[in-house]
Structure formats: C-alpha cells, structure tokens
Amino acid sequence: MKYDMSYILLQYYVQTKRYLGGDFILPLYLICFVYLMITNKSFRTKYGYGLLLIVCAFYVPYLYFPLWHRLFGGITWRFFWILCEAFVCCYAFIDLIVRLKNKALRIVVVLLCLSLIVVSGDFVYQSQKFSKAENPYKLLQTVVDIGDYLLSIDEQPKILVQGKYVSQYRQYSDAIHMLYGRDTTGGSIPIEDARIEQISKEVKNKTIDIVFVTQVCQEYDVKYLVVKKKKNRDEFPKYGWRLIQVIDKYYIYMRG
Amino acid sequence: MLTIYKVIQVLLWLVIFPMIIGYGIQKWAEKNANGPYALLYGTMFGWFVFEVLSVPAIRLQAAFHYVVFMWCFIQIIMVIGVCYCNRDCLKQFCLGGQIRKGFLKQRTVIEIVLILLTCLIIIAQMGMYVFGMSRDDDDARYVANAVAAVANDTMLLTNPYTGETLDAPVGELLKDSVSPWMMYVAAISKISKIHPAIMTHTVLPPILLLLTYIAYLVLANSLFEKDAHKKKILFLFFVSFFVMFASVSIYSATTFSLTRIWQGKSIVAAVIVPLIYGFVPRFLEQQTAYKQYAVLLMINGASCLLSGVGIVLSGLMVGGLLFTYAIQTRKIAVLVLGMICCVPNLITGLLYMSV
Numbered sequence: 001m002k003y004d005m006s007y008i009l010l011q012y013y014v015q016t017k018r019y020l021g022g023d024f025i026l027p028l029y030l031i032c033f034v035y036l037m038i039t040n041k042s043f044r045t046k047y048g049y050g051l052l053l054i055v056c057a058f059y060v061p062y063l064y065f066p067l068w069h070r071l072f073g074g075i076t077w078r079f080f081w082i083l084c085e086a087f088v089c090c091y092a093f094i095d096l097i098v099r100l101k102n103k104a105l106r107i108v109v110v111l112l113c114l115s116l117i118v119v120s121g122d123f124v125y126q127s128q129k130f131s132k133a134e135n136p137y138k139l140l141q142t143v144v145d146i147g148d149y150l151l152s153i154d155e156q157p158k159i160l161v162q163g164k165y166v167s168q169y170r171q172y173s174d175a176i177h178m179l180y181g182r183d184t185t186g187g188s189i190p191i192e193d194a195r196i197e198q199i200s201k202e203v204k205n206k207t208i209d210i211v212f213v214t215q216v217c218q219e220y221d222v223k224y225l226v227v228k229k230k231k232n233r234d235e236f237p238k239y240g241w242r243l244i245q246v247i248d249k250y251y252i253y254m255r256g
Numbered sequence: 257m258l259t260i261y262k263v264i265q266v267l268l269w270l271v272i273f274p275m276i277i278g279y280g281i282q283k284w285a286e287k288n289a290n291g292p293y294a295l296l297y298g299t300m301f302g303w304f305v306f307e308v309l310s311v312p313a314i315r316l317q318a319a320f321h322y323v324v325f326m327w328c329f330i331q332i333i334m335v336i337g338v339c340y341c342n343r344d345c346l347k348q349f350c351l352g353g354q355i356r357k358g359f360l361k362q363r364t365v366i367e368i369v370l371i372l373l374t375c376l377i378i379i380a381q382m383g384m385y386v387f388g389m390s391r392d393d394d395d396a397r398y399v400a401n402a403v404a405a406v407a408n409d410t411m412l413l414t415n416p417y418t419g420e421t422l423d424a425p426v427g428e429l430l431k432d433s434v435s436p437w438m439m440y441v442a443a444i445s446k447i448s449k450i451h452p453a454i455m456t457h458t459v460l461p462p463i464l465l466l467l468t469y470i471a472y473l474v475l476a477n478s479l480f481e482k483d484a485h486k487k488k489i490l491f492l493f494f495v496s497f498f499v500m501f502a503s504v505s506i507y508s509a510t511t512f513s514l515t516r517i518w519q520g521k522s523i524v525a526a527v528i529v530p531l532i533y534g535f536v537p538r539f540l541e542q543q544t545a546y547k548q549y550a551v552l553l554m555i556n557g558a559s560c561l562l563s564g565v566g567i568v569l570s571g572l573m574v575g576g577l578l579f580t581y582a583i584q585t586r587k588i589a590v591l592v593l594g595m596i597c598c599v600p601n602l603i604t605g606l607l608y609m610s611v
Binding site for chain 2: 018019020021025026042043045046047049050051053054057070071072073075077078079080081082083084085086087089090091093094097098110113114117118120121122123124125129130131132133134136137138139140158166167168170171172173174175176177178179180181182183185188189190
C-alpha cells in the first residue's frame with residue numbers, strides 16, 4: 001500500500017508529540033546531546049554516531065510504513081525509548097560539572113541541574129493513575145469484594161459487568177468468566193458477535209434495555225449482572241433477575 | 257508458615273539463584289564478579305532460558321508445568337554447576353560485605369551523602385510500588401494470562417478478557433506467544449504459590465527497579481573511568497532523580513519505569529535499554545571478546561522474552577552501535593559477531609511478524 005508523504009509526516013509528528021508530551025525534555029535532550037557530541041569524544045564514538053544513525057534511519061519517510069510501522073505494530077512512539085533521556089541528560093550534566101574548577105560553582109551547577117530536571121518534566125507520582133494500594137493484589141477493593149462474593153455462591157460465575165473495573169475481575173480469579181472484558185474498549189482479541197459491543201454500551205445507560213440484555217445473557221449463559229443503580233430496576237424481576245447483593249454502589253443480580 | 261515458604265521461594269528464584277548463576281557467567285566472561293552484576297546477568301540468563309523453553313512449548317500447546325519444571329531443572333543444574341566450579345571463589349564472594357565496608361571507608365563525606373540520598377530515593381521508589389497502586393488496563397490481558405496459566409496449566413489458551421477456552425492463541429495472544437513474559441511471571445507465581453496479581457503488582461516491581469539501577473550502574477561503569485567513583489555516584493543520583501521528575505508523558509520510558517515496570521515492554525525501557533548502552537561499548541576496545549559476545553546474545557535473548565518492542569529495540573541498538581564501531585575500528589569481525597548476537601532477535605522477530 002502506498003501512503004501520501006503528508007500522511008507519513010503527520011504520523012511522525014503525532015508519534016513524536018505523543019511520546020514527548022508538552023514539556024521541555026526534548027529541547028533539554030537535544031541540547032545535552034549536541035553538547036556531548038561536541039565536547040565529549042568518548043560519547044561521540046561510543047554512543048553518538050550509533051544513536052544518530054538509528055534516529056536518522058527512523059526518520060527516513062520511505063521506511064516508515066514498510067519497516068518501522070510494521071516492526072512496532074503501529075505504536076512507533078516506543079522507538080523513542082532508545083533515546084534514554086535519563087542517560088544522555090545526566091551524563092551531560094556530569095560532564096559539565098566536572099569541567100568546572102571551582103568547588104562552590106560545582107555545587108551551584110548540581111543544584112541548577114536538579115532544578116532543570118524538576119522544571120522540564122512532571123513528578124511521576126502526581127499522575128491520577130497512582131493511588132494508595134487497597135490490597136496486595138493492587139486491584140480495586142470493590143472488585144475483590146464482588147469477586148469474593150460471587151465465588152462464594154458459584155464455583156464459576158459468568159458475569160456481565162458495567163463500568164471501568166471490567167478489566168480487573170479476571171486479574172483476580174480465573175474462575176470468574178465474563179461476557180466481555182477489555183476487548184470492547186481497547187484489547188485486540190476479536191469479538192465475533194456485534195451485540196456484545198452493543199451490550200457493553202447499553203449497560204452504561206441509566207435505563208437499560210433489559211429485554212435485550214436478558215436475551216443476550218440467556219444465549220451466552222450469563223448468570224450474574226453487576227451494574228450500578230438503574231432507573232428501570234423494578235422491571236428486572238419480570239425478566240428473571242433477582243437482586244442478591246449490593247456492594248459499593250454495585251447491584252448484583254442473579255438470573256433464575 | 258506459608259508466608260515464610262513464599263518469601264524463601266521468592267528470594268531463591270528471583271535473587272539467590274540468579275546471583276549464583278550470574279556469578280558463574282560473569283566469572284566465565286569477565287574473570288571477576290560482583291553482586292549487582294551477578295544478579296543482573298543471572299536474571300538475564302533465567303529470562304533467556306525461559307524464552308527458549310516457552311516459545312516452542314506454546315506452539316506445541318504443551319502443559320504449563322512442563323515448562324516450569326524444565327526451567328527450574330536448568331536453573332538448579334546451573335546453580336550446582338557454578339557452585340561446584342567456583343567453590344573457593346564463592347566463599348570470597350559471600351564475604352563481599354567486607355569489601356563494601358572498605359569501599360565506604362575510602363569515600364568522602366559528599367560521596368557518602370550522595371550514596372545515602374540515592375539509596376533513599378531508590379528505596380522510596382520501591383516503597384511506592386509496594387504501598388501504592390497504579391492501574392493500567394493493559395493488565396487485563398497480561399495479568400489475566402498469568403492467572404489463567406496457573407489455574408488451567410495451559411499457556412495462552414484462555415481468552416484473558418472472558419475466560420473462554422481457546423483452540424489456539426488469537427489476536428494479541430499470538431504476539432504474547434513469541435514474547436511470553438507473563439508466563440515467566442506465572443511460573444514464579446506457581447513455584448512460590450503467590451497469586452499472579454500480587455506477584456506482578458507487589459513482589460516483582462521492587463526487584464525489577466533494583467535491576468534498572470544495576471543496569472544504570474553498568475552504564476556508569478562504561479561512561480566513566482574505573483576509579484571515578486564520585487562521577488558514578490553522582491550519575492546514579494541524577495538518574496534516580498531524573499526518572500522520578502522527568503515524566504514528560506504517560507508514554508515516556510521514565511513513566512513506564514515507575515508506574516508499570518511489571519509489564520514486559522516497560523522492562524525493555526527501564527532495564528534493557530540502559531543495559532545495552534552500558535554493555536555494548538566494551539566491544540569498541542575489545543573487538544574479539546568472544547565470551548562477552550555470548551553474554552550479549554543472552555541479553556538479546558532475554559529481551560525477546562519481554563515484548564515485541566524488546567525484540568526490535570535490542571536488535572536495533574546492538575546492530576546500530578556495533579555497525580558504527582565496525583566502521584571506526586575498520587574491523588568487520590565486530591559487525592559479524594554483533595549480527596550473531598542478534599540471532600535471537602531475528603528468529604523471534606520473524607515469528608512475531610508472521611503471526
């Protein structure tokens with residue numbers, strides 16, 4: 001397949017931007033790299049030429065789709081891990097510091113370098129993804145509680161789950177089977193029945209089409225429904241769903 | 257009682273055995289040995305052997321316990337072999353603490369402060385892995401694969417998202433069949449009787465983080481002269497600080513190192529990349545250090561276990577660096593030997609592209 005050059009260049013931009021975010025690490029990295037290439041022969045011969053060669057090969061547009069895109073399975077930003085910013089930046093800082101004769105100046109430059117690191121990036125633990133562990137599994141306690149409850153009443157419960165925790169149940173136990181998991185939101189194991197993707201969206205609604213949900217659950221032998229409070233929950237018993245437990249805002253229904 | 261058993265098993269298979277095996281490898285390839293390097297080399301050996309055993313076993317749909325048994329058998333044979341061949345030297349190696357005390361006595365106050373600060377930062381980062389949690393949806397496949405392997409005694413024959421039994425690996429499981437890192441995690445879980453999710457999220461990360469800094473130590477030794485301890489210490493201090501504060505995006509290597517190091521691709525970014533940068537430059541001076549090329553082959557093989565990106569990046573880095581060395585030294589042998597070191601990447605790469 002032939003690709004338009006503008007599309008290839010756009011890919012380069014998107015992948016590079018995605019990796020580097022919006023901070024100053026790229027300029028800092030480039031300054032450090034150029035500095036080491038000019039001043040440090042050992043760096044130049046051991047790493048500089050090799051790194052330049054690899055990066056130049058990556059940026060040959062004609063190789064992007066036939067080679068790099070295929071090799072990295074489409075996720076070409078992972079190529080940038082090769083840059084190893086920590087190594088190049090820290091090495092450049094030390095190279096600069098040891099060239100200084102004045103001891104006091106050295107300490108000042110060390111402190112400046114540390115400040116530069118803090119300014120150019122973000123503190124990794126500030127990420128919203130990071131939180132205090134709720135258990136040694138490092139899964140949400142709600143998932144563990146729901147899992148424990150279901151396993152206490154059924155050896156191999158097959159469940160239909162609403163929400164973002166869908167990817168965690170099978171990390172807790174292989175005995176928990178699911179109608180769908182992360183395959184509806186980002187995994188790449190093909191789902192053959194289009195209704196499953198439809199149902200994964202349906203259960204997120206405040207009022208769910210219980211007829212449709214029941215029909216699919218019957219077909220796939222799903223016995224448990226784990227959803228948040230639904231407006232039409234009074235209709236559920238008519239279709240054979242019985243509320244058996246409520247755990248942390250999640251209503252667990254059993255069919256039959 | 258069970259907890260003591262678990263702790264002993266984890267220490268044996270993730271620290272002590274790799275250290276003994278690594279000691280043997282280092283003695284054989286480099287004539288001298290030290291604890292951190294031994295742990296790193298031994299771990300690489302374990303990963304390489306697991307890759308060699310598990311990829312064909314997955315293709316043949318062999319039971320998981322066969323691979324675990326064979327891997328343990330090879331590890332134990334290696335441990336016995338190394339202990340027997342180096343029985344005198346190992347005594348000195350175990351007394352390494354005295355050498356370390358001597359090392360500290362020779363350091364200046366600033367150096368000791370820097371060492372303490374670096375250790376503090378690293379311990380804090382390990383603590384964050386033990387007491388903190390970082391959710392990532394990719395674990396829906398990775399951890400569930402390990403959980404299924406332990407529960408069903410099969411490898412990649414369960415849909416990790418639903419639990420459905422499969423006739424053969426499909427979708428991304430095909431990629432995992434070439435780089436089955438999570439099967440290694442499952443093997444350690446099976447041996448130690450620790451739940452794979454706990455093994456993945458709590459037990460392994462501090463050890464992997466330690467390996468990351470050992471890899472940077474290898475790099476520091478390659479960057480600075482042998483006696484430039486102050487520079488090496490300062491380098492490690494800067495690096496430990498840098499990885500914590502220079503998180504530019506959720507995709508950057510530093511973020512991967514500190515938020516989800518248990519995933520194979522993160523280990524490539526955190527351990528393999530600095531290790532190769534630290535290891536390969538020795539071939540610029542010693543073009544025909546054949547035994548060390550064998551160690552490089554082992555490192556490449558180990559990176560193939562981790563992830564598809566490990567197959568590509570390690571091959572690319574070794575190839576790119578050695579190509580420039582061959583030009584600089586005008587010795588084609590460097591390139592030829594480098595290409596031989598990339599044979600594991602080539603084989604697994606072809607398998608990866610074919611799935």
